Amino acid sequence: MELTLNEKKLLVVLGSVGSADAAALAEKMDARPEAVVQYANLAGERGLVDVAKHVSRRYTPTEEGRAYMGKGLPERQLLESFEETIPMQDLQSHPLAKIAVGWMRKKGWIAIRDGIVQKTGNAAFGPDEAAFARLGESDAVEDGEGVPDLARRGLVQEEENVAYTVSITPRGRELLAEGLDLQEEVGTLTREQILSGAWKDLPLRRYDVTKLPKRAYPGKVHPYQRLIDEMRRILLDMGFTEMAGGIVQSSFWNFDALFQPQDHPAREMQDTFFLGERWPLPAGYERVRDMHEHGGETSSTGWGGAWSAAKAEQCVLRTHTTSLSIQHLAQHPKPPVKAFCIGRVYRREAIDPTHLAEFEQLEGIVMDEGVNFRHLLGFLKEFYGKMGFEKVRFRPGYFPYTEPSVEPEVYVDGLGWVELGGAGIFRQEVTAPFGIEHPVLAWGLGISRVAMLRLGLRDLRQLYRSDVEWIRETPTYGGRR
Template identity: 65%
Template sequence: MKTNTLSLNERRLLAVLAPLGTADAASLGNALGASPDAVVQYAGLLAENGGLARVERVVDTTYALTDEGRRYALDGLPERQLLELIGERLLMADLKAHPLASIGIGWLRRKGWVAIRDGTVERVGNAPEGDDERALSRQPLTDGPGLRGLIRRGLVTEQETVGYRIAITPAGRARVEDGLDLREEIGTISHEMLLTGEWRGAPLRRYRADRLPRRVVPGKIHPYQRLLDEMRRILVEMGFVEMGGDLIQPGFWNFDALFQPQDHPAREMQDTFYIGGEAGLPEGWERIRAMHEHGGETTSIGWGGTWEQGKARQQVLRTHLTPLSVRHLAAHTAPPVKAFAIGRVFRREAIDPTHLPEFEQVEGIVMDEGVTFSHLLGFLREFYHRLGFTRVRFRPGYFPYTEPSVEPEVFVEELGWVELGGAGVFREEVTAPLGIGCPVLAWGLGASRLAMLRLGLKDLRQLYRSDIDWCRESPISQIERRR
């Protein structure tokens, strides 16, 4: 490596260090007009680039008396002061009256200077000066016998100061002997320098294009949360408003209002998390009962049998987000309505790479005069296209509360067609008891499965792990593929 490949600061450091041989970073900083940290950085580069210097980390330990320690350095340790008060013997009651009794009595017994018999404290032996007392009297304080005990008692503080010593190596001396150009370098050629030609003889600052900058690892939003935020933004851009709702829902809204029969397998304990206690029923619950038992005022015949209030009052961890949709519709019966929800749902699932007992869904509804099944397919296709899935298709499906029903699928290289949820038009048995006379389009999509496809994951559990390396490597932004 030639001298001119060194920066000016590195060459200046070599020039100052050569006659000294070795020096601390602070004194070198004073000579160079730079901070000690900057000097250490220059020396580190010299060490890397040809071993021209050597950097040694030096730890200096200093000790200082605390306020309490300074008092005892003048007056003696509490146990020594109490021993002088005791003389040969003293009543314990009188000794306890001393301000230092709570501290000193224990140390008197620990050091074996006294014995306590029948309420009297008696002196034992000569009580020679100990290592801790000698350490307390040393000025300045130095490490040695007794000092550790003073530190543990809070009478002395210990402080470590980290410094650096820098030494020039034989290779560094040889570089100095070859000659160092210490002229000020020019980093930017000005207009005047071009006009005068001054730049031709000036030393230009050299830049190394082969050195990568230090990697910066900033704080980032979790990749899964970024995707959920992206879905939320897309739906808002499409004119939807976000719905809210509780994680715990009455069975009435989670099942009954959706025309799901009370003996449906999804309501069994092995599929649903039930919560203790009962919920109240909303106003108009009788219309839901009538719909289940005989179809109410519609042409439906319902499910027959007897609808039980007790089952409707049972509380569950919501198994889907559709109860948020029907509650929103019950409160907003006049068209138009365009609403969505993104949230966690719960089901009794065995944990494996593609199933978890809790995961996220994306729910949406559109209620308006004249909307049709074709509009539903258009909304879903647009949503998936904005997420970057260019090939979307729909397969017929079945759900208790929608008819017609479909299952949207997207095409993914290496996987083929992947099903991502369910959608359909709410049945009259759902909308009529709510007093809604317009068609309602509805869908519930698996956000977690979407995330697996977008993020290239094969294990659903990866979305919920605190994997710092994965978060760091995940790109902050992804280019969205459009139609």
């Protein structure tokens, strides 16, 4: 059996002690503990030693935890700072009040009535206080009752210790009894040894070329960000310019400018995050108002009814990046315009494997003389083709601010046809108030759905989790299927 010199040395040491932890073996062998574990794993593959891994955790105080050492948890300190009752206003002057009042109420130590804080008489020491007391005695505690509570509060931090025990097996003792050659091996040849031929008589270290090297995990861009960067690069290569804007938008730009009626379901609380801020309406908003009420100077009849400026002023977290598209067009009403945006949008959704309350959307617009519906389909087919989807088809759709409208679909092996967004030509009711006289091709794409297809995911939430192992295992690719 061919062994490395380090494996032989390890067997010799184990022959006298039988079993020992890697740190003790490293001291005897004048090596690093990590290196000894490596030697042991090699010998373990040959059945010469057994390697046992032991993981232990202990908890040490954080900077905040140290501030309370010897004094007790903040709620205990605050509780002991007054008698049976105290006005809340006076209690709030205590430096720990912001932290401790909530904990005292949560633990049932106090009751607050008419602005007066009163002790309930039920303030026994809990598991968290007992664990904190142990921490003060030794500056570290093992995992146990009360410790997770301290960790959640940021008062202690976890330290993981990994140790290895290496034991010689009967097979290893048999090999040791047969005798081992401990002659030093040569791992690197010099120029002189090669030229003189001396290498032929040297005890060369053997290498197993079939063994895989230790895996290296270099820094790399998150798989989802790589996909977003790929889309951005494709659109820039297609001649588009990138536009951007804030995540907070007025309802005017998010809804009204896109000819969504003010009583549309998408504007209700179940779909939109409304904010307390209000923004003034832009100059010329009256043209949008007139379009809603009676169709303005177009052949449209509008939505009828009275349009509310107060509703239009209310701010929201943008529900789509189309709000940026119409603002860009309002600033650039003359052709040519060819722009896109990749940004996060927010909707009040029930979170599950295929829905999130916030996600990324890709928005694109093209405005020029003579562009038509066929140009729109061509842009979309070209973009999806560059994303690696060879089969693309379109089916009729409906969207409040485009006519005609389509829903692009791509074919995915194992899934069939999958819808990947919406597209159309902006209605006259959208473009006329801003003096836009030429057709505007527009589309929106849910990037996260593309990411799920490209990365083979079944749960959309995986894209946003801090899962280092998944990031490591996801291959870096050039962006083509």
